[in-house]
Amino acid sequence: MVRRIIHLDMDAFYASVEQRDDPSLRGKPLVVGGQPGERGVVAAASYEARLFGVRSAMSMAKAVRLCPTIVIVPPDFARYRAASAAVFALFHEVTALVEPLSLDEAYLDVTENSWQEPLATNVARTLKERIRTETRLTASAGVAPNKFLAKIASGWKKPDGLTVISPDRVEPFLQQLPVDALWGVGPVTARKLRNQGIERLVDVRAIDPSQLRKAVGSLAGWLRQLADGIDDRPVVPNRESKSSGSESTYSEDLISLETIRGEIRGMASRAARWLARKTLLARTVTIKVRYSDFTTITRSHSAAPTGDEGSIVARAIQLLDRTEAGRRPVRLLGVSVHNFCGEADAAIEPADRLPF
Amino acid sequence: MEFVARKNDLLRELQLFQGIVERKNTIPILANVLMEAKGDEVRFSATDLEVGLRSKCKASVTKPGSITLPAKKFYEIVRSLPDTDIRVAEDKSGVKVAADRFDSRMQTLPKEDFPTLPESGGAPTVGLSPVSMKEMVSKTQFAITGEDTRYFLNGALFVLRPDSMSLVATDGHRLALVNVKRDGNPSANGDENKAILPKKTLGELGRLLGEGDGDISYERGENHLFFTVGDRMLISRMIDGQFPAYERVIPKGNDKHIEFERDRLTNAVKRVALLSNERSRAVKFQIDRGKVDITSSSPELGEAKETLPVEYSGGEMQICFNAQYVLDFLSAVTTDVVALELKDEVSQAVMTPVGAEGYDYTYVIMPMRV
Numbered sequence A: 001m002v003r004r005i006i007h008l009d010m011d012a013f014y015a016s017v018e019q020r021d022d023p024s025l026r027g028k029p030l031v032v033g034g035q036p037g038e039r040g041v042v043a044a045a046s047y048e049a050r051l052f053g054v055r056s057a058m059s060m061a062k063a064v065r066l067c068p069t070i071v072i073v074p075p076d077f078a079r080y081r082a083a084s085a086a087v088f089a090l091f092h093e094v095t096a097l098v099e100p101l102s103l104d105e106a107y108l109d110v111t112e113n114s115w116q117e118p119l120a121t122n123v124a125r126t127l128k129e130r131i132r133t134e135t136r137l138t139a140s141a142g143v144a145p146n147k148f149l150a151k152i153a154s155g156w157k158k159p160d161g162l163t164v165i166s167p168d169r170v171e172p173f174l175q176q177l178p179v180d181a182l183w184g185v186g187p188v189t190a191r192k193l194r195n196q197g198i199e200r201l202v203d204v205r206a207i208d209p210s211q212l213r214k215a216v217g218s219l220a221g222w223l224r225q226l227a228d229g230i231d232d233r234p235v236v237p238n239r240e241s242k243s244s245g246s247e248s249t250y251s252e253d254l255i256s257l258e259t260i261r262g263e264i265r266g267m268a269s270r271a272a273r274w275l276a277r278k279t280l281l282a283r284t285v286t287i288k289v290r291y292s293d294f295t296t297i298t299r300s301h302s303a304a305p306t307g308d309e310g311s312i313v314a315r316a317i318q319l320l321d322r323t324e325a326g327r328r329p330v331r332l333l334g335v336s337v338h339n340f341c342g343e344a345d346a347a348i349e350p351a352d353r354l355p356f
Numbered sequence B: 001m002e003f004v005a006r007k008n009d010l011l012r013e014l015q016l017f018q019g020i021v022e023r024k025n026t027i028p029i030l031a032n033v034l035m036e037a038k039g040d041e042v043r044f045s046a047t048d049l050e051v052g053l054r055s056k057c058k059a060s061v062t063k064p065g066s067i068t069l070p071a072k073k074f075y076e077i078v079r080s081l082p083d084t085d086i087r088v089a090e091d092k093s094g095v096k097v098a099a100d101r102f103d104s105r106m107q108t109l110p111k112e113d114f115p116t117l118p119e120s121g122g123a124p125t126v127g128l129s130p131v132s133m134k135e136m137v138s139k140t141q142f143a144i145t146g147e148d149t150r151y152f153l154n155g156a157l158f159v160l161r162p163d164s165m166s167l168v169a170t171d172g173h174r175l176a177l178v179n180v181k182r183d184g185n186p187s188a189n190g191d192e193n194k195a196i197l198p199k200k201t202l203g204e205l206g207r208l209l210g211e212g213d214g215d216i217s218y219e220r221g222e223n224h225l226f227f228t229v230g231d232r233m234l235i236s237r238m239i240d241g242q243f244p245a246y247e248r249v250i251p252k253g254n255d256k257h258i259e260f261e262r263d264r265l266t267n268a269v270k271r272v273a274l275l276s277n278e279r280s281r282a283v284k285f286q287i288d289r290g291k292v293d294i295t296s297s298s299p300e301l302g303e304a305k306e307t308l309p310v311e312y313s314g315g316e317m318q319i320c321f322n323a324q325y326v327l328d329f330l331s332a333v334t335t336d337v338v339a340l341e342l343k344d345e346v347s348q349a350v351m352t353p354v355g356a357e358g359y360d361y362t363y364v365i366m367p368m369r370v
Helices: A013-021 A060-066 A077-094 A120-135 A147-154 A167-175 A187-195 A201-205 A209-216 A219-227 A257-278 A309-320 A343-347 B007-017 B071-080 B130-143 B199-211 B262-273 B323-332
Strands: A005-010 A030-033 A042-045 A071-073 A098-102 A105-109 A139-144 A162-164 A243-254 A281-291 A296-306 A330-341 B002-006 B032-038 B041-047 B051-058 B060-063 B065-070 B085-091 B094-099 B102-106 B125-128 B155-160 B164-170 B174-181 B193-198 B216-220 B224-229 B232-237 B256-261 B282-288 B291-298 B302-309 B317-322 B337-342 B349-354 B360-365
Touching: A005 A077, A005 A120, A005 A147, A013 A030, A013 A042, A013 A077, A030 A060, A042 A060, A077 A098, A077 A105, A077 A120, A105 A147, A120 A139, A120 A162, A139 A147, A147 A162, A167 A201, A187 A209, A201 A219, A209 A219, A243 A257, A243 A281, A257 A281, A257 A309, A257 A330, A281 A309, A296 A309, A296 A330, B002 B007, B002 B051, B007 B041, B007 B051, B007 B071, B007 B085, B007 B199, B032 B060, B032 B071, B051 B199, B065 B071, B065 B085, B065 B094, B071 B094, B071 B102, B125 B130, B130 B155, B130 B164, B130 B174, B130 B199, B130 B323, B155 B199, B174 B323, B193 B199, B193 B232, B199 B224, B199 B232, B256 B262, B262 B282, B262 B291, B262 B302, B262 B323, B262 B337, B282 B323, B317 B323, B323 B360
Parallel strands: A030 A071, A139 A162
Antiparallel strands: A005 A105, A005 A139, A030 A042, A098 A105, A243 A330, A281 A296, A281 A330, B002 B060, B002 B085, B032 B041, B032 B065, B041 B051, B051 B232, B085 B094, B094 B102, B125 B216, B155 B164, B155 B193, B164 B174, B174 B360, B216 B224, B224 B232, B256 B337, B282 B291, B282 B317, B291 B302, B337 B349, B349 B360
16 A cells, blocks of 8 residues: 655754744844854754754854854753654654654654545645644655655755655655765765766666675665665654763863763753653663763663663762773763663563662 | 702692683783792792782701792793603793703793782681682572672672671672671780682682691781681782661561472472573573472573472462572572572572571572562
């Protein structure tokens, strides 16, 4: 059966939320992220900023070089999460098959939907309209028979775009698709493919499979499928979190063990509060340390499940003893928790610790 | 350098180094044994930087000098040779090891790379009884955790007092403590002398004592401990850190006392544990007038029970333990009878050997929540 998949992608999400909430920012090149002196990176760029060539994940220093008048706004995730929750609530009105990719992006399988709307294009149009009226933000949508085409389609016209690839238009669409439009094909892979004479995705069909494998390795089989427009991956609703945590890069390398401990303590507390919100317990605590020379290590400790802030902090701090933090300058620190279980699972586990 | 030594003399010493050398192979020289030939003996040393060993054996030295060889390979070669004289000689491109009609050349690593082992002699030495030491090591060693983030639990606490000494190990779930009387040593002052010994040190010390001849002389240096047993010296780093206040978790008021025949209890726990929860390994002791039922159950496997008659006239109660912790104790002791002392189902239980001579052994287990 032909599926009807929508990929919805909020336009310049964080930047748009900022412009929505502060009229003085509207129409201005704007980026959300850390300050350039603090090794910040661009988390989101407004369309005005993109005209200067500013892109997400670019270093803030470069963004300022490209556009010296750019406005830098520190991120406020609480507001982004609130906006995201409103958008996702709309998605869930249509179907339970919503697969979030991030705060601002999701796949929806609307083959069957609670609006009883047979045309996915109409579902997408209504969703975009409701997003606009209810959150005063815009989204771009792609409608296609599978995830890969839907994702490419949503990026085709931005912002506020709607691109539909109906089953009979898949082949003409594929014919014009350059290889680097593909998710997972970065500049390096694209260059390798071009070296093989592959400019368009459909060129993959003609090339000898072993030659393709030599050029791009394990990606070859997947590319071959996509070249035929085939992508059977289902829309998987609400992926369960497998871990949670945070990390920070510091504007100056940390040397004092006291400061390092303080940072770890803060991140471990945050992880513990996240567990509390989710009513989960974690068996494993991991810390990550990147030294000033960029060597990165992780250290983990597993024990009886806990959600207790004090013991998660204590475990994280103890893990520091197994690193050279303090003896070597530290550039980045992170703390995460994994191996979740619910309170009920934990109750059957032994609490057989000697009361030292 | 060149020397000739008897196979059995070499083999006896080399096998003691097999546990010492670095196994992870991060620093190649640490997999080697340093041999120094001089006078009428060869001296051996090796270390993984945590634990080191020095020893020696008789040899006829034709050219004094020193070399290093991979401890494991050299041992394997010596072990495989017939009982005869073995010649070890340095030449331009390596080290020749020959005996009988066998001839070999092994790669060596520069002796200059070999780490300098700490020297003893900076502090007074104390004589320790090898029998007592052996007892202490074998009854605590197993309770040390392998890899705990609380690194001070990766070792055992050695406490030396003028008239007694103790070794304590715990992994946070159970604790093993052995106390042994000493003949008051007049040269020692009245203070307690404490040090945390790495797990590996205990293992190697146990091995040296197993070879056992002569007294142990013990020296606590600034950062290292030195145990001299006969001609051999074990050198150990101390673990830096505060050992937990172990006295606090040893219960005083356990009023329920049950004695078991050790063999029968061991067999019962082993059998019943076969159907325990594979993760928790929980076995339950259901105690009643005149008997203890040892039971287990797991949803996936089933359930088991074995009844042991005991002399007990107190109230009914039940308590749950990790079977492995109980079995560890039972296989460490040698007395025919062991005692289990309890307060209630949630407080620490104590196990002791009944009728042990020459030492006090206290084994504390935290029960599991049922």
